Amino acid sequence: MWLKRTIIGLVTAAMLVPGVSTQAAEGKFNMSYLYFGSTSTYVDSVDRTKNSLHVVSPDFFNLNTDGTLKLTTKLSTSFITEMHKRGVKVVPFLSNHWDRELGRKALQNREQLATQLADAMQKYNLDGVNVDLENLNEADRANYVDLVRLLRAKLPAQKEVSVAVAANPRGFQIGWHGSYDYKKLSDYSDYLMVMAYDENYSGDTTAGPVASDSFVKGSIQYALDQGVPRNKIVLGIPFxxxxxxxxxxxxxxxxxxxxxxxxxxxxxxxxxxxxxxxxxxxxxxxxxxxxxxxxxxxxxxxxxxxxxxENETSIKEKLRLVEKYQLKGTGSWSLTQEADGTWDYYSRWLNGRYFEDTENHWAGNDILAMLDKGWMVGTAPLKFSPEKPLTRAQAAVILVKALGLEEQSAPSAGFRDVPANHWAKRHIDIAKQAGFISGLEYNLFAPEQNVSRQEMASMLARLLKIETQPSVGAPFVDVTDGWSFEAILAMKQEGILSGYEGGYFRPLAGTTRAEMASLMNRIAERLTTLP
Missing domain, CATH: 3.10.50.10 (Chitinase A; domain 3)
Incomplete structure (x- = not known):
């Protein structure tokens, strides 16, 4: 933690799996420390994370000069209550604030300290303790492990015991890095919060990154090499x-x-x-x-x-490592230090719910909204292919999902080109029975045929039961009559469809995945009110 050392007919294709809700109690583990600010601002600091946190670790525990527990003036029962209402666990961190002798006193009196911490858990309805003793050395290694062992033995099983450990990409065994026996600490704790930052630190005469890519990856690899299970490694992110x-x-x-x-x-x-x-x-x-x-x-x-x-780009790169190395999740130092907008993307990237090819895309927000609803997913890991055209099979799948019909059963539609082993057969059967999608001539469905814009308009108008209103003239210069005229007119009148420059609609052009994401997001609320 830097302060301590400073002090010292369609829808976009969805061919994979539905999305997962990103709530505080779901997804990859995410915790953050609370040090700055006052208790009066702590609740707001957590609320700004937009339900991204499982655990918050506030500055409630310090040490007396004899190494016994000292409660800080920030300890607030009302804050603890508010966090529990939100489903967020409160796990204060225990710090020696880089004071080696104070840390050693704590280890010498570890039996008493562990008992005091266990008592505090019960008295204040806390959810555990995050041990953060720094600037010790290899001589303190065994005692440090024993403190954590005692805590695990004295705290109820549902209470968390976690340890903040120094990043050690170079594998140092002496100095403060040497005070951490990664493997044994992990044996007695729920997870190790690897402080993968301060590569260049306060007082360092060489300017450089706080957490370079190689430094962070090396820190993760060291933990793995020491035998720490992947699901007990929490990657520290610097704010x-x-x-x-x-x-x-x-x-x-x-x-x-x-x-x-x-x-x-x-x-x-x-x-x-x-x-x-x-x-x-x-x-x-x-x-x-x-x-x-x-x-x-x-x-x-x-x-x-x-x-x-650290900016948005660099933090996203770090979040990607959680999935790459299959880690438990992330921790961050610390709340209130994050840049505006951090929590707009943090949980998505932590849980791999993003697409590399839709960053800054005009339909990016629509695509993510559809991902959240589970109506549309990617075409490959981290890829959405926004400009790829839709097929009729993909359209059937998405419409069925959007209408909540996926769990229904339906008799076979009998299309000759949709065999029993076709990936979308069940959805096509449901869509045919529901009446919002039909086949072509000769009992064919043409599942891999791209969906034209006029087919898309007709399909959605039928689905939404939209009828045309009295109108003078054609809706677009290239839509003046034909079988799809009424549907295109109705969709334009409802403000759902728009055309291209010059008043063109391009009815025969294919519908892209991005276009359909935008359309589906526009009609999402209407779909929830359909009988």
Whole structure:
């Protein structure tokens, strides 16, 4: 944790599986620490995470000089109650704030400390403890393990015991890295929160990333090599950066991600994304005539600065590693430090519910909305193929899902080109029975044929039971008559369909997956009211 060291006829195709709801009690594990701010702001800090957290770890536990438990003034029973209402567990962290002698006192009095912590769990209805003793060394290794063993023995099974451990991509066995016996600590704990940050730290004279790609991956691999089960590894994500001044008077001062935009806007910083380290970097110059900005205890006086920090791109890269290595989930240091918008994407990326080819796409929000509803999924892992055309089989599948008919059964529609082993046969049978999709001539369905825009209009108009209103003229310059005229007119009158530049509809053109995602999102509410 950086502060402590600083102190010191269609729908887009859905051929795979339905999506999963991203609620606090579902998906990959996600916890975060609460240190900054006051108890009065803690609830709001958690609420801003948009139901992304399973566990919050506040600053409720400190140590007395003799190593016994000291409750901080931040301990709040009302906060604990509010978190439990939200389904979020409260697991305070126990810290020695980088004080080696204080940490050793705690280990020497570990029997008493463990008993005090167990009593606190019961008295305040807490859900466990996150042990975060830092700056010890290899001499303390066995005692550290024994403290965690005692906690596991004294706490009820449903109470969490977790340990924050130093990132160790180089495999150091001495110094503060050596104080952690990863394997034995994991034997007695629910998980290890690997602090995969501070690669370059406060006081470091070399400017560099807080958590480069190789540093983070190396930290994960070390834990695995030590025999820690994958489902007991929680990847630490930094919500902060560090800044260096070119004259050497500032070396690695911490800056919350939330303050970075303000800092760069004020001094005209230039941001680049370093592909090699998968980290964000900015440089800026404070002129002698500029106002001095103060962030925490850091004053930005005249000079040139280099800032390494975490932005959306770099955090997403880290979140992807949870799925790649099949880890338990993530932890973050710390709430209130995250940049605006972090929780808009965090849970999706943590749980692999995103598409690489829809980032910044015009229909991106519609596509994700359909993914959430389970109506549409990808064409391959992390791929949605937004410009790929729909097929009739895909249309049947999605419409059945959208109408909630997937669990129904139906007699065989009898299409000669939809054999019993066709991937969409059951959905096609249901769609035919429901009457919103039909076959072609000669008892054929043409499941792999692309769906034209006029077919799509006809199918949805039939599904929504939309009728045309009195109108003068054609809906589009290229739709003046024909079998789909009434459906296209009705859909335009309802504001569901729009055309292209010049007033064209292009009725014979194929419907893309992105287009259908947009259409389905527009009619989603209507579908819920259908009889």
């Amino acid at each position: 902060f950066g560090r800044v260096w001044k070119s004259d050497g008077t500032m070396n690695g001062a911490g800056v919350s991600n939330s303050r970075v935009p303000e800092l760069l806007a004020k001094y005209g910083g230039r941001v680049v994304y370093d592909a090699a380290t998968k980290s964000a970097k900015a440089t800026f110059t404070v002129k002698p005539t500029d106002e001095v900005l103060v962030i925490g205890s850091t004053r930005f006086t005249a000079g040139t600065y280099t800032l390494w920090f």
